[in-house]
Amino acid sequence: xxxxxxxxxxxxxxxxxxxxxxxxxxxxxxxxxxxxxxxxxxxxxxxxxxxxxxxxxxxxxxxxxxxxxxxxxxxxxxxxxxxxxxxxxxxxxxxxxxxxxxxxxxxxxxxxxxxxxxxxxxxxxxxxxxxxxxxxxxxxxxxxxxxxxxxxxxxxxxxxxxxxxxxxxxxxxxxxxxxxxxxxxxxxxxxxxxxxxxxxxxxxxxxxxxxxxxxxxxxxxxxxxxxxxxxxxxxxxxxxxxxxxxxxxxxxxxxxxxxxxxxxxxxxxxxxxxxxxxxxxxxxxxxxxxxxxxxxxxxxxxxxxxxxxxxxxxxxxxxxxxxxxxxxxxxxxxxxxxxxxxxxxxxxxxxxxxxxxxxxxxxxxxxxxxxxxxxxxxxxxxxxxxxxxxxxxxxxxxxxxxxxxxxxxxx
Amino acid sequence: xxxxxxxxxxxxxxxxxxxxxxxxxxxxxxxxxxxxxxxxxxxxxxxxxxxxxxxxxxxxxxxxxxxxxxxxxxxxxxxxxxxxxxxxxxxxxxxxxxxxxxxxxxxxxxxxxxxxxxxxxxxxxxxxxxxxxxxxxxxxxxxxxxxxxxxxxxxxxxxxxxxxxxxxxxxxxxxxxxxxxxxxxxxxxxxxxxxxxxxxxxxxxxxxxxxxxxxxxxxxxxxxxxxxxxxxxxxxxxxxxxxxxxxxxxxxxxxxxxxxxxxxxxxxxxxxxxxxxxxxxxxxx
Numbered sequence: 001x002x003x004x005x006x007x008x009x010x011x012x013x014x015x016x017x018x019x020x021x022x023x024x025x026x027x028x029x030x031x032x033x034x035x036x037x038x039x040x041x042x043x044x045x046x047x048x049x050x051x052x053x054x055x056x057x058x059x060x061x062x063x064x065x066x067x068x069x070x071x072x073x074x075x076x077x078x079x080x081x082x083x084x085x086x087x088x089x090x091x092x093x094x095x096x097x098x099x100x101x102x103x104x105x106x107x108x109x110x111x112x113x114x115x116x117x118x119x120x121x122x123x124x125x126x127x128x129x130x131x132x133x134x135x136x137x138x139x140x141x142x143x144x145x146x147x148x149x150x151x152x153x154x155x156x157x158x159x160x161x162x163x164x165x166x167x168x169x170x171x172x173x174x175x176x177x178x179x180x181x182x183x184x185x186x187x188x189x190x191x192x193x194x195x196x197x198x199x200x201x202x203x204x205x206x207x208x209x210x211x212x213x214x215x216x217x218x219x220x221x222x223x224x225x226x227x228x229x230x231x232x233x234x235x236x237x238x239x240x241x242x243x244x245x246x247x248x249x250x251x252x253x254x255x256x257x258x259x260x261x262x263x264x265x266x267x268x269x270x271x272x273x274x275x276x277x278x279x280x281x282x283x284x285x286x287x288x289x290x291x292x293x294x295x296x297x298x299x300x301x302x303x304x305x306x307x308x309x310x311x312x313x314x315x316x317x318x319x320x321x322x323x324x325x326x327x328x329x330x331x332x333x334x335x336x337x338x339x340x341x342x343x344x345x346x347x348x349x350x351x352x353x354x355x356x357x358x359x360x361x362x363x364x365x366x367x368x369x370x371x372x373x374x375x376x377x378x379x380x381x382x383x384x385x386x387x388x389x390x391x392x393x394x395x396x397x398x399x400x401x402x403x404x405x406x407x408x409x410x411x
Numbered sequence: 412x413x414x415x416x417x418x419x420x421x422x423x424x425x426x427x428x429x430x431x432x433x434x435x436x437x438x439x440x441x442x443x444x445x446x447x448x449x450x451x452x453x454x455x456x457x458x459x460x461x462x463x464x465x466x467x468x469x470x471x472x473x474x475x476x477x478x479x480x481x482x483x484x485x486x487x488x489x490x491x492x493x494x495x496x497x498x499x500x501x502x503x504x505x506x507x508x509x510x511x512x513x514x515x516x517x518x519x520x521x522x523x524x525x526x527x528x529x530x531x532x533x534x535x536x537x538x539x540x541x542x543x544x545x546x547x548x549x550x551x552x553x554x555x556x557x558x559x560x561x562x563x564x565x566x567x568x569x570x571x572x573x574x575x576x577x578x579x580x581x582x583x584x585x586x587x588x589x590x591x592x593x594x595x596x597x598x599x600x601x602x603x604x605x606x607x608x609x610x611x612x613x614x615x616x617x618x619x620x621x622x623x624x625x626x627x628x629x630x631x632x633x634x635x636x637x638x639x640x641x642x643x644x645x646x647x648x649x650x651x652x653x654x655x656x657x658x659x660x661x662x663x664x665x666x667x668x669x670x671x672x673x674x675x676x677x678x679x680x681x682x683x684x685x686x687x688x689x690x691x692x693x694x695x696x
Contacts, residue, residue: 142502143502143503146502147532147533148532149532161503163503166506167503167504171505
């Protein structure tokens with residue numbers, strides 16, 4: 001006879017979520033539903049009618065961990081809606097800021113899973129190294145973006161300010177330092193993952209978190225809109241996906257790309273762009289994340305080399321749209337493919353705004369990936385995706401046919 | 412009434428030993444000498460100075476070399492929004508040991524920012540030294556312009572230096588002719604209104620404060636206020652960058668003068684504050 005196991009709230013990630021599992025007598029998960037219970041934020045609604053310049057500032061407040069990813073996606077979307085060509089150096093600076101954010105976010109996740117994997121006597125050293133790496137990542141965002149959290153320099157048309165040659169030198173030396181730290185950290189974490197054991201000795205099932213859904217990534221480090229077709233992304237109501245009693249609580253909708261759920265994030269990127277053939281599932285994501293850190297620092301060094309510190313950081317084209325063109329910005333955030341779409345009117349105000357953020361793509365996958373193993377491993381699957389849920393919270397008033405969904409269902 | 416000149420560890424008279432600095436400095440060249448010493452010895456990696464742009468208009472600047480600093484010597488007696496560059500200096504200039512000089516109000520702002528770093532997270536840790544200057548009052552640029560152009564008959568573009576002393580505002584023209592003096596009484600209507608509620612004459616919150624009052628001509632009084640200021644000045648003296656002498660504690664033109672001017676400012680402005688409160692006007696104290 002199947003029983004229901006509920007883990008609420010799930011811990012050691014950002015935001016508030018529940019995991020509802022149906023398990024058999026052995027405790028093996030038969031079906032899993034992972035859903036956000038973070039209250040609806042309403043960003044996409046209150047942006048209507050606001051001036052376009054306000055959007056990157058507002059959406060940065062989706063979250064304090066990856067504000068950069070949101071403001072970057074937002075400015076890319078708005079630029080395309082307005083037909084603007086951002087300046088070359090502005091784009092380099094913007095990519096550097098986005099990379100800095102990931103350079104801090106990936107080690108942060110390793111800190112969150114450290115109590116699961118890292119032996120107690122090595123814990124302090126690992127955390128110290130993680131903090132050093134995060135400091136470097138945040139230094140990038142702070143110096144180029146103007147603030148480590150909610151960087152104000154990311155603006156439509158490029159970046160508000162260029163950096164000085166001295167700052168560039170400091171960034172180069174820190175990126176090199178990061179490369180060294182990342183090599184040590186990556187080796188260390190890979191050894192732990194390869195052992196397939198939690199630090200209490202429990203063996204992790206080999207196929208934990210396996211699923212057969214496709215992967216979606218547009219770039220290894222930044223984002224490439226040419227690899228993403230926004231018209232193929234459709235958001236469904238939670239009632240289409242979850243059992244009714246779960247859907248009543250869920251605060252996200254379910255996005256599908258080309259008719260299928262997709263996994264986004266480190267593994268998707270590494271498989272698509274780096275020929276990553278490691279294991280699938282939870283440990284596969286962990287490994288991909290560990291390997292990615294060095295790629296970021298390498299890319300940062302290339303970009304810094306390319307950067308002209310006396311180049312114009314932004315273009316001065318007017319920020320006005322035509323009221324029809326949908327501009328799409330797709331950026332690879334730390335947790336995966338992050339899409340913002342916007343329409344700007346002739347008066348420079350936002351006509352429509354929509355965001356499908358990284359964790360929104362992963363949320364339905366996470367629940368399904370818990371199936372087939374004991375429920376005690378379920379939270380390790382959740383954590384592997386590093387869900388960052390407050391930004392993934394999203395509400396629709398209409399279903400995919402354009403019919404208004406009964407408001408009562410959302411109470 | 413609070414202490415006339417605030418808390419301090421030590422008070423001395425000093426001047427720079429560098430002839431190039433002294434040649435065009437206001438008095439003892441303390442700020443210039445301290446900045447150059449800091450930059451050349453790694454105690455500071457950049458400083459914010461009040462430079463002048465065309466028309467003798469003060470404009471803050473981030474200086475990283477001796478030449479940058481030397482070109483910004485001298486008191487401006489007009490507002491230079493030095494605080495506005497603090498964040499830029501720490502962010503895109505990536506400075507880690509920033510030197511800051513300001514009027515007492517700017518020093519108060521800086522210290523407030525260091526105490527409550529809202530919106531300055533990560534910035535305040537990179538402040539290496541805060542130097543304050545003595546300040547009785549300041550002139551808005553247009554007030555200064557009217558004074559110099561109308562009273563002294565010198566075009567703003569022709570001004571080399573201004574100086575206040577002996578009850579007069581001296582305007583030194585660039586052509587090297589004799590300075591023109593304007594009595595302080597004449598200048599009073601042009602003062603900034605906000606200066607009339609300021610209760611700080613000697614930059615009481617700076618690491619060290621400096622000004623001409625209390626010392627002989629060509630020397631500056633240095634009020635060392637905390638350990639950071641003391642360490643810095645001690646290093647400068649040890650390196651032979653500063654020449655010092657004890658402050659005149661006896662005559663009325665020495666320490667007594669600083670106390671008197673400070674007390675005067677506080678008494679006068681306390682009255683103004685009271686008056687403004689009576690009138691229901693805002694007072695930022």
